[in-house]
Amino acid sequence: MDPKIEAKQLNFYYGKQHAVKNVTLNIREHQITALIGPSGCGKSTFLRALNRMNDIIPGARVEGEVLLDKQNIYEHSVDVVELRKRVGMVFQHPNPFPKSIFENVAFGPKMLGQSRTTKLDEVVEKSLRAAALWDEVKDNLNKSGLALSGGQQQRLCIARVLAVKPEVILMDEPCSALDPVSTLRIEELMQELTKNYTIVIVTHNMLQAARVSQWTGFFLLGEMIEYGKTVDVFSRPRDKRTEDYITGRFG
Amino acid sequence: MPRTSFERHLHELQDEALVLGSMVEKAIYRSMDALKNRDLELAKQVVAEDSEINRKRFEIEEKCIELIVTQQPMAGDLRIIVAVLNIIVDLERIGDHAAGIAKIAIMIGNEPPLKPLIDLPRMAQKTGDMLRRSMDAFIHRDAEAARAITAEDDEIDGLYDQIFRELLTFMAEDPRTITRATRLIWAGHNLERSADRVTNICERVVFVVTGKMEEIGASKY
Numbered sequence: 001m002d003p004k005i006e007a008k009q010l011n012f013y014y015g016k017q018h019a020v021k022n023v024t025l026n027i028r029e030h031q032i033t034a035l036i037g038p039s040g041c042g043k044s045t046f047l048r049a050l051n052r053m054n055d056i057i058p059g060a061r062v063e064g065e066v067l068l069d070k071q072n073i074y075e076h077s078v079d080v081v082e083l084r085k086r087v088g089m090v091f092q093h094p095n096p097f098p099k100s101i102f103e104n105v106a107f108g109p110k111m112l113g114q115s116r117t118t119k120l121d122e123v124v125e126k127s128l129r130a131a132a133l134w135d136e137v138k139d140n141l142n143k144s145g146l147a148l149s150g151g152q153q154q155r156l157c158i159a160r161v162l163a164v165k166p167e168v169i170l171m172d173e174p175c176s177a178l179d180p181v182s183t184l185r186i187e188e189l190m191q192e193l194t195k196n197y198t199i200v201i202v203t204h205n206m207l208q209a210a211r212v213s214q215w216t217g218f219f220l221l222g223e224m225i226e227y228g229k230t231v232d233v234f235s236r237p238r239d240k241r242t243e244d245y246i247t248g249r250f251g
Numbered sequence: 252m253p254r255t256s257f258e259r260h261l262h263e264l265q266d267e268a269l270v271l272g273s274m275v276e277k278a279i280y281r282s283m284d285a286l287k288n289r290d291l292e293l294a295k296q297v298v299a300e301d302s303e304i305n306r307k308r309f310e311i312e313e314k315c316i317e318l319i320v321t322q323q324p325m326a327g328d329l330r331i332i333v334a335v336l337n338i339i340v341d342l343e344r345i346g347d348h349a350a351g352i353a354k355i356a357i358m359i360g361n362e363p364p365l366k367p368l369i370d371l372p373r374m375a376q377k378t379g380d381m382l383r384r385s386m387d388a389f390i391h392r393d394a395e396a397a398r399a400i401t402a403e404d405d406e407i408d409g410l411y412d413q414i415f416r417e418l419l420t421f422m423a424e425d426p427r428t429i430t431r432a433t434r435l436i437w438a439g440h441n442l443e444r445s446a447d448r449v450t451n452i453c454e455r456v457v458f459v460v461t462g463k464m465e466e467i468g469a470s471k472y
Contacts, residue, residue, distance in 0.1 A: 242326075
């Protein structure tokens, strides 16, 4: 099967700082790929390069290619809004809009031109169900998104991403602000979502990477040191640096 | 970031496995001494000490589980713990074989000896030696030594063949020897199985070092 995303010799610079060095990586469709590594290793920068989230940073520069279904997302002809619709993102801290639960989820479809109420109702319910939040909020859709618990807020943000029907979901430390039970719910949800979506997750929590992903990439100082099946990376890593990091002997 | 306490526990775990290995090695020699010297007291001791070996094995298993639960070992650390979990099962089973030989010594009791035992003690010596070196290879992460030890299993199989043929001749010549000869064949079989278990341990050593699970050398039996 062709990869959903192919990064080819991707380099990323913040001004003079070379944050991502020559990373080549295939992201497989309908699977979860985890990116791990110490702080400042370039994994988040790499993740954000997959939907051009770094474009807005002054002085940032990209070299190399990122192919989404064989098309380079850094070509001039690419519509970034369209790209981010196809490749959605969930952030470390849940960031619902200060609006109702309904409006949070309906926001994307509305922006993209959907105005029929019945259609919006349908999208909101479907997205909230897919994000495993529907049963908890269905009687309070007009309540503020900010009134939800942290874990619920994060699932609301996932529902908001799902509402625009993405193909890929990028998750940057999606559980680091959540308690263990909420974390487990998100992890379960991720497994559900792989039926229809491709997921790339950046996580500091190696056990989370081991639990949720099928593929793991280890980043260090901007380079991708090792990439392989999660079970192999965590049981028989090929590189000593990977071994040192995942066995907690790093540094 | 060193993980001093975890490292220490991991070392202790391997030391414990080494201790279990020597207990089992000693059981092999003692069971054979009991059989050779018709020492019923010693035979009874070996049988009794087998429960000590079993207890030790569970104790190590508990420690492995504790380390997995509390430290979430990964990579090389994980392979060491998985290897220990497997090795202690093999050791415990070799201990059972030694106890089996001691029980045979008890069964034979004071019946007149069929013949002086030569090849069986040799086989026991060789098995015990292979066992000790396989545990050394484990501690020293020496995959090459481990592979070499598995090749020596052929010698054990050869000795077993020899014992089998010789005792068959006794039985063919005088059917009154059948009971005693069969018991000695059992003793040889116990050693042959023990040596096979040693090759399992060697496979675990290769796994710890290389991460690969492979069957090294198939035993004739």
